[in-house]
Amino acid sequence: MSLLKATHLTKSFRRGGQSFEAVSNASFELVQGEFAAIVGRSGSGKTTLLNLLAGLLSPDRGAVEIDSVQIHSLSDDALTDLRNKKIGIVPQGRSLLGALTVLDNVRLPIHLSKNRNISRPKAMELLEQLEVGFLAGSFPAALSGGELRRVSLARALIGAPLLVIADEPTSDLDSESAENLLALLRRLNEGGMTFLIATHDEQAVKSSGRVLQMASGVLEAVLQAD
Amino acid sequence: MSESPLTIVGLARVNVIGQPWRNLGLAALVAVFTFVLFAGSVIDRELTKGLASLSERLGADLLIVPYGYERSAKAALLRGEPSTYYMSRQVIDRVANVAGVTAATAQFFLSSLSTSCCSERVQIIGYDQKSDFLIKPWLAAKVGVVGPSEIVVGSKLNIDVGGELYFFGAVHKVVAKMEATGMGLDTSVFMPLEQVWQLVESVPQLEGKMTNPADHVSTVALKIDRQLNVKDVANAIMKDAAIEFNLDLVLPDAIVTETSRQLAGWSRLTGFLAVGLWLLALLVLALVFSVSASERKKEFGIYRLIGARRSWLGRLLLTEAFLVALTGAVVGLILGACVVFPFETLIFSSLGLPHLPLSASEIAIRALLTLAAASAIAPLASLRTVLAMTRGDAAESLRSEN
Amino acid sequence: MIQKYLPALICLVAGLAFIAIPHFIFPVCEFYQPAEYTDHSMGYDHSPAAAFNEEHIVAAESDHMVCYYTAKAELGLGLLVILGALSLFISTDRRFRSGVYLMLSGASVLGGLFPTVLIGVCPGPSMPCRSGTLPALILLSSFFLTFSIIISLAVNSKVNKNV
8 A cells, every 4th residue: 555655746946046956756656564765875855855755845846645645735734743643754963852851852742742641651662672761861962873863763753653754864873883773674664664764875775675766856766675 | 860841831941941041141131121110110109109198288388487498398398307497486477367378387396316326316396286287187096185295206217106205305105106198207206386395495405505495486387278379378478577587488389399390300211211121122132032043943943843833833932932031020020129128218218209108019010010011022022033933844944053 | 160169159249248238338337426417597596596506415426326236246247158158169078068058048047137136226217227238138138048048958959869
């Protein structure tokens, strides 16, 4: 069953007075339980595509359907609620709130959707599962890159989303940490979680079931991993 | 383990504490405004009440004093500054017979000597119990004839009815206390004219200082027919008796007008100061919030990413601003109260204007209004920033670096 | 470091304030003040008024007013508070510091009792010691008492945590 469907997605930006297409006419589908990777060099449009798919950015043309809902035709509040409940996002770089502890960072999405009763035990369970439970009371500034990435993942998973979108999940990680994180993602995928990651890491590509190649904003090829 | 409440207020509190020095500075600015507004409005209101008291109950339409003592008479009336000046008692009958004068009563002023360590000089006022219309309206409780060695005291003297005051070598029993007038009467002691004259004659320290004190008075207060113009009657008195007895006239209305002018000046000053500080605080806070918001773009992007609605984010920012302003407002209010109320006597004696204290409810109303005006600064200052931050795509905010 | 030194600095300032208020900021009278009459005589024979212009000093000039003794007591108290504050700068022992803050809270109570109950100030409502010195000392005493109790509890709770 199709979980995500992107149709003729296009997005332009202005840079130095000139317009350029960061994503050009991208179309593809993702089914439930898939683990797909978008590969390409830096500046190829991977992040822009992910942002369009997650509803963080509005396309100039085209549409995105998640769980049979045209997300860009929703109101901003409805789209935000959908993102909170159905999509888990692990953005590139540092993305935790520095003033909150690790535990509170993970709990926060649940509080936004007002399911406060389940937030604390569920958050601890996720942190333990991701092997960072001992950091629950720490602040993000004290965490290493790998630990930050795991906590971000825990936050993305707290709402039991249908789809997890991760942008460069293994960037600024050493090879051992990267391997551990990818193994974790594979385990979660085996449990039924759908993943779409953007990466230029070869290890990450090997972990994926399907690979979409992107260059200069164009989705060039869709490859099946070995 | 963290137990922070992840409500809007809880998150706002954490964010505000996260930038302690910046928010402390903003709160201090709001505190200064609150201090000025609260203290200024309390002082202004006390002065206004004092002025109302002055104009309502001065009692006399005209005061006769010895020539050159007009200023002393005003000082005695407004501030209770002890004065001693005298004229012939014959003035009473002379001015009472001038056309238009409906009542006349005399007073004799004496100043106590500091006969014991730490006692302050007080104005002693001898008054005519039969003809008086200045003192009796102010008595807190009805009192009959004031007998020998009995006195009435002003509201500010630290002694109660039944207590005793010692001066001029004798003990004087307090039989009544005046209501607060806001004027010099509050720090004065009153006794029948005959008693004062006897004191002057009998007290050893004053022996031989005044021949026939009973032939002298300090001031004559007059009531004038309502149908007539007070100035016309005053002119008539000047023509008839001023030169012969070397008199000066004081128009209480003129005192009220002058005091009212001074009060208006003070009110204008505090008003401008308060408005100026409010605008300054608004401007500075708006600038700081704008800068702060630019720095926090990525943070706002993260909130949007994990599912925070624009309206929720707006409420979070407004709550942060409100917490900062409320903290400053409370501090300013406390500081204002700590200055105005304990130092009330010092403040008003340096202003030299009549005043009456406020009731608890009047103070509470002023405090609440001040709190509201001060608390409103930050949300107003942050409104533009809130509107700007909650627009745009979340992805653009996420691209920013803190 | 700021957590340790800032409260001690506040205590130092409070000690200086206990001394400065009755001596410099709202100074009390040093000696008994004789009555003064200003003569506004102009023309008319104001011989009775002029007669009252003599001073009638009953008490000796060396007599002090009660507020003078309050000021001296506050001087002693201020020095004690300063000593306590200096010990806070030097000592790192939390139990000792907690005890010093407790002692300072007691000192602040004394600072308010001297001008009110224990010694007092002049009774006249507009005399400088009553209108200025007294309220200033009471305010200082109240603030310092609140501050020292809070700090004492905070330091004490840290002591209990470490035990």
